[in-house]
Amino acid sequence: ELCTLSANPPTLFTSNAMASALVNFFNSPTGPKTTHFWGPVANWGFVVAALVDMKKPVDQVSEKMTAALAIYSLLFMRFAWKVQPRNYILLACHAANHVLQVYQLQRKFGGWDIYGVPKKVPAIAK
Secondary structure, eight states: OOOOOOSSOOOSOOHHHHHHHHHHHHHSTTSTTSHHHHHHHHHHHHHHHHHHHTTSOGGGOOHHHHHHHHHHHHHHHHHHHHSSSOOHHHHHHHHHHHHHHHHHHHHHTTOOOTTOOOOOOOOOOO
């Protein structure tokens, strides 16, 4: 017989396996007992702020600060990749922040606006 059905099919997510995985994560070098975890978690605040700024008018976007945050995130993406153990949480955080900051910059310089916030057109002097 090629196909047999078992009364107790194997599962990947048994309670023992999940508990073991949770304990392993908690005790890992990038787990919640370390700054490799809490630093990146705090950095997600930059991403949340950038998401909130997407709805602000373009004239309220500081191109210098936005450029500085984009460069900062690029540098820390490299750091997150090079540090041992690799910090994937930090890498994801800074990748998301970099994308959002570049979006803000292109928006500031007349690019595409996902929310269609009308741009203020200066009045022509007569």
